[in-house]
Amino acid sequence: MKSRYLKQELFIGKTGQKKIEESTIVVFGMGALGSAISEMLVRAGVGKLVIADRDYVEWSNLQRQQLYTEDDAKKKLPKAVAAKQRLQSINSQTIIKEHVMDIFFQNVEELAEGASILMDATDNFETRLVINDAAMKHNIPFVFGACVGSYGMTYPVLPGKGPCFHCLVDYIPSQNVTCDTEGVISPIVQWVASMQVAQAMQILSGEDVTPTLRSFDIWKMEHAEMNVEKLKNLDCPSCGIERLHPFLTMEKHTKADILCGRDAVHIRPPVPRTLDLKYLSKQWEQQTTNMLANAHLLSFQYEPYRVILFKDGRAIIHGTADITMAKNVYTRLTG
Amino acid sequence: MKIELNGKVHELPEHVKTTAQLLAFLELQNRIVIVEINQDIVLKDKYESHQLNTGDKVELIHFVGGG
Numbered sequence: 164m165k166s167r168y169l170k171q172e173l174f175i176g177k178t179g180q181k182k183i184e185e186s187t188i189v190v191f192g193m194g195a196l197g198s199a200i201s202e203m204l205v206r207a208g209v210g211k212l213v214i215a216d217r218d219y220v221e222w223s224n225l226q227r228q229q230l231y232t233e234d235d236a237k238k239k240l241p242k243a244v245a246a247k248q249r250l251q252s253i254n255s256q257t258i259i260k261e262h263v264m265d266i267f268f269q270n271v272e273e274l275a276e277g278a279s280i281l282m283d284a285t286d287n288f289e290t291r292l293v294i295n296d297a298a299m300k301h302n303i304p305f306v307f308g309a310c311v312g313s314y315g316m317t318y319p320v321l322p323g324k325g326p327c328f329h330c331l332v333d334y335i336p337s338q339n340v341t342c343d344t345e346g347v348i349s350p351i352v353q354w355v356a357s358m359q360v361a362q363a364m365q366i367l368s369g370e371d372v373t374p375t376l377r378s379f380d381i382w383k384m385e386h387a388e389m390n391v392e393k394l395k396n397l398d399c400p401s402c403g404i405e406r407l408h409p410f411l412t413m414e415k416h417t418k419a420d421i422l423c424g425r426d427a428v429h430i431r432p433p434v435p436r437t438l439d440l441k442y443l444s445k446q447w448e449q450q451t452t453n454m455l456a457n458a459h460l461l462s463f464q465y466e467p468y469r470v471i472l473f474k475d476g477r478a479i480i481h482g483t484a485d486i487t488m489a490k491n492v493y494t495r496l497t498g
Numbered sequence: 499m500k501i502e503l504n505g506k507v508h509e510l511p512e513h514v515k516t517t518a519q520l521l522a523f524l525e526l527q528n529r530i531v532i533v534e535i536n537q538d539i540v541l542k543d544k545y546e547s548h549q550l551n552t553g554d555k556v557e558l559i560h561f562v563g564g565g
């Protein structure tokens with residue numbers, strides 16, 4: 164069994180391999196980057212992998228989200244659940260803990276606690292700032308990665324060394340700037356994920372990692388990199404002298420996000436609640452069509468919307484990018 | 499003027515003379531961007547005043563959100 168890491172150990176050494184096998188890594192988001200990162204980490208032999216994602220598998224994911232199959236899309240399995248199945252079949256020795264949840268201030272620290280490294284595979288700035296605050300508070304390295312089109316970028320946030328993610332991105336860009344409607348090709352996903360995993364392995368095995376921001380356009384074959392040490396902000400509320408960790412504080416309202424390029428809205432109630440999916444499926448049987456249920460969610464057509472209700476009280480309303488409309492539908496359906 | 503942008507030579511039009519004008523020319527003025535000119539990062543409040551020169555080696559990374 165040990166010989167499965169032979170090639171890697173020859174490269175990274177016995178100590179490095181041991182460090183990898185003793186590590187706990189959290190992957191936030193299990194879309195394209197999360198799939199690629201997790202598969203590499205599990206094959207590399209990380210001891211424990213924690214994965215978290217709020218979404219379920221759709222057909223449009225299969226082009227680049229390498230862990231998922233047509234069967235997962237047909238069953239509308241939550242990504243975290245489908246990913247765990249696949250990852251566990253790749254390496255039965257890795258302890259894998261999956262969470263079907265939206266990552267936010269209330270659960271991020273619990274997820275991060277005790278982790279060796281946090282891997283960014285989210286699709287928005289706000290969640291990244293939340294994870295960055297948890298990383299800074301608990302002194303855990305956080306490896307940022309993002310991509311759109313044929314362009315990707317990475318940056319290792321190293322506690323106590325160089326700027327944090329908040330230093331670099333000092334405000335949350337408006338949705339129309341970050342809403343990536345131009346699509347993405349899988350080669351750049353693989354580049355970003357590879358860079359992130361390589362940096363994670365370097366951090367684990369004790370290599371010297373510098374605060375270097377890197378980008379690559381895999382279509383134009385254009386690369387840029389720069390050491391951003393200079394951008395460390397001593398007044399940064401996340402990593403500076405006075406740390407307030409602003410993204411770990413309470414919000415009181417129902418949270419609704421437009422899901423970029425998908426004509427859909429994600430809804431999270433202000434306090435966690437449990438939806439009785441069986442009861443709801445009976446209650447709405449007459450007014451809806453195409454009802455599908457699995458252990459994690461309920462999916463149905465509620466004209467003109469396609470609605471996904473998750474057990475933990477969240478919902479995805481397809482067929483609108485109007486937050487108020489989506490919230491109304493949610494309230495009508497769940498009371 | 500000719501500058502080197504992310505490793506490739508670019509001919510800039512006449513009116514592009516400052517870092518801010520370069521970002522506008524590249525349609526990156528509303529993005530989160532980090533600009534390095536000749537190995538030195540240009541801070542945001544210097545974009546208007548920092549003049550470009552022929553032969554400058556410019557590295558430019560803009561942030562995206564997808565993943």
Ligand SMILES: [Zn+2]
Nearest residue numbers: 327330399402
């Ligand atoms: Zn900071």
